Amino acid sequence: MRILVIGQVSVHWGRVEFGNIGNYYITRTAFRELHRVFPDAEIFTTFQMTEEFCNNERVNCLPMELFYNWDDNDLNRAYKELGIAEYYSQTKQLIETTPYIDEVLKSDLVIDFSGELWGDHAEPVGKNRFLVGLIKDRVAQLFNKKTVLLAGSQGPFSDAKTKEFAKIVFKNFSIVSNREAASYDLLKENGFDVSKVENFTDPAFLFEPKSDDEMFEVFKLENIKHEDKETVGYILCGFNMLEGPYDKEPRRDAEFIQFAESVEYIVNELGARVCLMSHQNGFDLPPNFKLINGRDFPYAKQLYDVVEKRGLVNMSDVLCISRPYIPVELKAIIKQFDMFVSGRIHGFVAAVSQNVPTVIINRGFGAKSHRNIGFARSVGLEEYIADPHSSSDLISKIDKCWKNKEELKLLLSKRIPEVKEKAHDCFNSLLKII
DSSP states (O other), X not given: OEEEEESTTOOXXXXXXXXXXXXXXXXXXHHHHHHHHSTTOEEEESSOOOHHHHHHHTOEEOOGGGTOOSSTTHHHHHHHHHHXXXXXXXXXXXXXXXXXXXHHHHOSEEEEOOGGGSSGGGGGGSTTHHHHHHHHHHHHHHTTOEEEEEEEOOOXXXXXXXXXXXXXXXXXXXXXXXXXXXXXXXXXXTTOOOTTEEEXXXXXXGOOOOOTTTTHHHHHHTTOOOSSOOEEEEEOOGGGSSSSOTTOXXXXXXXXXXXXXXXXXXXXXXXXXXXXXXXXXXXXOTTSOEEEEOTHHHHHHHHXXXXXXXXXXXXXXXXXXXXXXXXXXXXXXXXXXXEEEESSHHHHHHHHTTTOOEEEEOOSSSSOOHHHHHXXXXXXXXXXXXXXXXXXXXXXXXXXXXXXXXXXXXXXXXXXXHHHHHHHHHHHGXXXXX
16 A cells, blocks of 8 residues: 655754644654554555654655746646546546656555644745645545545635635545544534545654653753742744734734743743743754744843843742753653643643643734644643733733642543543544545
């Protein structure tokens, strides 16, 4: 059996493995789950992974430009492939081919693995990015291939013409296995045919970190644990800010006030320490490859500086992790916290999957994230989503989580095994169509 994995996670070399921590959680897990369900399958992908990753996870890496290449011809190439596929669908004659079509024809199953980028959120990644992805899906469908939208969170959809085409593509998937249920509601509200949608949970819940023994020196170096005080981990990112875009820079100190007030509350009122950290990395390209801090770190550092300037807390109780860590290490660090506050949804997953009570900071600009609601609902923590527009709401959610943290640990210890089983079922669902 031959499986082709495409989708909006097709980004430049290193971005998945050494950049977006959440993307790595779900990508490594997805390939392992596909091998579990289809042990004899060959897997090919347009995701740009390292040679080491491909060898370890038994994946064959194809050129990224088969899916998208950030050039002026991306859409024209896709339209050409769509025309070839439509002619084939009507006549059963292949008048021409392309490298992408060649890969589709050789495959038994084509999987679109796009996460939250199947919709408007794809557009900041590249021009016509969502439309190109839709065409790639439709081409596979017109060649009568089994196609699956796997472990995704779709929407929103603001462009009327693209949405109508998306409805056609969506209806013709063999199955849609979602990682949360809130997207189902949004799809239904937007007039999509949801008859093939099944709701599961995110693959990231299955991601395994390094062991505590392997991480002992790191815990000691970063002063993660304290003999007398509990510690709250805290992730802030550009999506939590009230002013977009997410990568706006520089940011004014005034934009951090509500977050600073929440840190001060944790230290002064709850008597705990706060550890500010990043859930994104960056890297210097080979031949001088080096892991460096990513987009989140400036937010952690500026929040630390704002708290220090305000002078309302003992700064020995406010930490800021300044070293970058790979995903298996970062998840191990998150496990050590007594409570967590996360502006990154996969930081939330990393925490709750290890029974750490967690508050989610929602998006600050643009539409509220239905994905965040779906993730929180899947583990029973929907009431712990905080609105970054309101300092009082953020503080009240933190306070409630702190006061209920022992109950929440017990809740999570019972709920997470079920959540993990549903994450496995997301991939087991593929057996229905193969």
